Amino acid sequence: MKKIKKDRSFAGILKELRLKAKFTVKQVSLLVGINYSTLLRYEKGTSSISSLNLIKLSKFYKVSTDYILGLKD
DSSP: OOOOOOOOSHHHHHHHHHHHTTOOHHHHHHHHTOOHHHHHHHHHTOSOOOHHHHHHHHHHHTOOHHHHTTSOO
């Protein structure tokens, strides 16, 4: 049986955190104060994140910024 490899990219980690928390992109965008389309681009990996938004998301998900960036497990 094959193991499913997790996506450890910034985009994959961000989406994984949201799905674990059982939120939609729209819900997170409203709760955190990040534009919906911006958050969607982060999750698709088509946009770089600002320091401010990285901090907002790390506080919201209660993880370090290093974790979101894939620098720590």
